[in-house]
Amino acid sequence: MECLLTIFLGFISMLLFCMFCSRKRKDGEPPLIKGWIPFLGKALEFRKNSQQFLSQLQQEHGDVFTVLIAGKYITFIMNPFLYSSVIKHGKQLDFHRFSDSAASRSFNYTPVQSGLFPGMSDHIQRSYSLLKGPDLDLLTSSMMTKLQQVLRCRFLSSEESGSDGDWQEAELYEFCKCVMFRTTFNTLYGHSEKLCLDQLREDFEKFDGIFPLLMARVPIALLGKTKEIREKLIRFFYPQRMEEWRAPCKFIQKRMELFQQYDTLQDRDKAAHHFAMMWAAVGNTIPAAFWCLYHLISCPEALEAVRAEIISVVGEKNMKLIFEEDITITRQQLEQMVNLESSINESLRLSSVSMNIRVVQEDFCLRLGDQHSINLRKDDIVALYPESTHLDPEIYDQPQRFRFDRFVEDGKEKTDFYKCGQKVRYYLMPFGSGATQCPGRFFAMNELKQFVCVTLLMCEMQLSENQQEAMLDKSRAGLGVMPPVNQITFKYRTKKPGDNMKREE
Numbered sequence: 001m002e003c004l005l006t007i008f009l010g011f012i013s014m015l016l017f018c019m020f021c022s023r024k025r026k027d028g029e030p031p032l033i034k035g036w037i038p039f040l041g042k043a044l045e046f047r048k049n050s051q052q053f054l055s056q057l058q059q060e061h062g063d064v065f066t067v068l069i070a071g072k073y074i075t076f077i078m079n080p081f082l083y084s085s086v087i088k089h090g091k092q093l094d095f096h097r098f099s100d101s102a103a104s105r106s107f108n109y110t111p112v113q114s115g116l117f118p119g120m121s122d123h124i125q126r127s128y129s130l131l132k133g134p135d136l137d138l139l140t141s142s143m144m145t146k147l148q149q150v151l152r153c154r155f156l157s158s159e160e161s162g163s164d165g166d167w168q169e170a171e172l173y174e175f176c177k178c179v180m181f182r183t184t185f186n187t188l189y190g191h192s193e194k195l196c197l198d199q200l201r202e203d204f205e206k207f208d209g210i211f212p213l214l215m216a217r218v219p220i221a222l223l224g225k226t227k228e229i230r231e232k233l234i235r236f237f238y239p240q241r242m243e244e245w246r247a248p249c250k251f252i253q254k255r256m257e258l259f260q261q262y263d264t265l266q267d268r269d270k271a272a273h274h275f276a277m278m279w280a281a282v283g284n285t286i287p288a289a290f291w292c293l294y295h296l297i298s299c300p301e302a303l304e305a306v307r308a309e310i311i312s313v314v315g316e317k318n319m320k321l322i323f324e325e326d327i328t329i330t331r332q333q334l335e336q337m338v339n340l341e342s343s344i345n346e347s348l349r350l351s352s353v354s355m356n357i358r359v360v361q362e363d364f365c366l367r368l369g370d371q372h373s374i375n376l377r378k379d380d381i382v383a384l385y386p387e388s389t390h391l392d393p394e395i396y397d398q399p400q401r402f403r404f405d406r407f408v409e410d411g412k413e414k415t416d417f418y419k420c421g422q423k424v425r426y427y428l429m430p431f432g433s434g435a436t437q438c439p440g441r442f443f444a445m446n447e448l449k450q451f452v453c454v455t456l457l458m459c460e461m462q463l464s465e466n467q468q469e470a471m472l473d474k475s476r477a478g479l480g481v482m483p484p485v486n487q488i489t490f491k492y493r494t495k496k497p498g499d500n501m502k503r504e505e
Contacts, residue, residue: 041068093358109272128439237274302404356384
């Protein structure tokens, strides 16, 4: 009884301390919304439905306001015309330290910017050039080969297990996870007969399910077996194991060589860095692949238009050969497919709920246009929230609806979007903004295009009947592309040479 009384008094004392010592808004600062729960603030409301929560605050307080979320004071900038004012202040509003701190904590390695590894951060940034330009052509070729091998194996094995080689049924997100995880791993890290990628993917999914809580700074000791699973995943990427993998891409080879240059970097830290990169490569690409396919097969008009475009660029001859040999689809050919790219961008617009984060490096006054400025405090966070732009009915007509050709105009990419008669510069931001855009965005877009291309060339697809529409898992808001919260089944059948003739008979 005495123990319970002590705990109760301690809790009351903490509440009183937070009430009397908590932050107060100063002159020139944005409206402050703290909530009544110490430390957590408005975290629960934000996690439940971030878009609805922030839209309501915008209506009440205007385009700029500060919210206490899980111990952090976050100033949200909700007007896309104000984004450039934030993006250009790279000195006072830094992203890299925040990213380094969050990643090192989540993946459990020594922070790159700890002072122990001079120059490493710059070397890592320069290595990302291997994910674009001429080097992307090599990655595209490798990815195309791996993707065809994985899909060919998948479709042929399922056909053999069926009774007549006709329609097969599968769960769509599971299909995307199996194909994209294996293909991306083999493209980046290489291959070996000793690799057990199914087990790796199973462990990866367990870790990824808890990842939002790690990012929210929940101690890993409170998250069941997550620490054990993370250690298992890190061990998978130890240098001595990776040396046995054949044909890793130039980007991964460069990272391996770079890490070897630092005697102060332990093997475990090297492995943790590689694990973090694997998460970055598939954590958002897999759900993005799901939404791309889901939206296309949900809309017959879109599916027909995109498939016709793919065949017109690739050629019917290659479509007929794809089950017999590896065909080539170059990066230049992928860039010709404007309907495909528009469909992918539209899927990203509807499913990406990332936040563009900056950490305030010093107390300073941020000017937001000619008439408005706000005072910011050191160590606070400034966040751009692109979903508010992506779903703005003034920018996008019927914003909740999927329109495959929304980003096409006169047969070319459409880039002109307007709000209140003024052109919006940052109208689509699934990969971030400014100098902090995702360095792997070119590779990611190529992956998505290739995945859709090869899948549609190999098979017919349609959603199974009498099921609920796919819905977003809003618990991951702020971290990128949200996965589906419910299962979606689909039917498919291969399009091998002679199939049309057989079906007509």
